[in-house]
Amino acid sequence: MDTLDKTDLQILSILQNNARLTTKELASQVNLSSTPVFERLKRLENGGYIKKYIAVLDAEKLNQGFIVFCSVKLSKLNRDIAAEFTKIVQDIPEVTECYNISGSYDYLLKIHAPNMKYYQEFILNVLGSINSLGSLTSTFVMDEVKHNYGIPL
Amino acid sequence: MDTLDKTDLQILSILQNNARLTTKELASQVNLSSTPVFERLKRLENGGYIKKYIAVLDAEKLNQGFIVFCSVKLSKLNRDIAAEFTKIVQDIPEVTECYNISGSYDYLLKIHAPNMKYYQEFILNVLGSINSLGSLTSTFVMDEVKHNYGIPL
């Protein structure tokens, strides 16, 4: 599978907003019957276009609504130190995202915490204890204005 | 519904990684039969703990693998200008996330594009034409090290 037609993109676009539609409902939205939609779905899943299906939770209600973007500079930027840092980061549950970035910092981390107090302790105890980490700047999220959980299609 | 027990959290934790399990499979993972799991699910959905179910797509394969964090400073920070800016941002598909942040900038935008050329044009044509926007800095993502699509539980 290498090319997607308009219907495939339509299916992906619908599913990245709501993955709980039945094949039937999905089919009616793209003006087809279930069988071809079902087959397209399998092709999209097996072709890796759809990576997984997930539930989006309410961070606020689950007491994880305090969000911080944490910019990190490594103690020194080389392959070993970068590898060490990224490995450690994978196992820290509060770090929900981590990007290697351009600019004055090396990494951008998205962090979820219950509140400022928790975050402060987290910085001191968890991030602060990482040797490969040089410096760090916290940018606090005051409001989540938009969050698509998807990509433009 | 106001309190979640350990089983509820376990269910949420499983679902934010894989929402395609059958009730039966989910039930066996939490050592219950389908009915109570089904009822808990409905409670979690109706209580707003689960906001929605989505398909996670492969941005790379869908030609949207060029990711930029764009820091924006408004021309002037007041309620009207902020409202105008956030309203416009909602309708720009390339902007997949937008946060009101602390620090030297007012907003942090996550932007998906096919490539640098596209992004350059996007900045000039789309973001550049927003009046409420003062200045802007692009931070390019070189590598997505971690992306959980979930929160710590």
Next chain:
DNA sequence: TGTGAAAAGCATTAGGC
């Protein structure tokens, strides 16, 4: 809250255009 079984509805496959 929980169990197990039955009913209603879906996903999935088969057979044909």
Next chain:
DNA sequence: GCCTAATGCTTTTCACA
């Protein structure tokens, strides 16, 4: 590549511990 129709699961409801 599409359709309709059949089958086997799943979800969902219900009676009951």
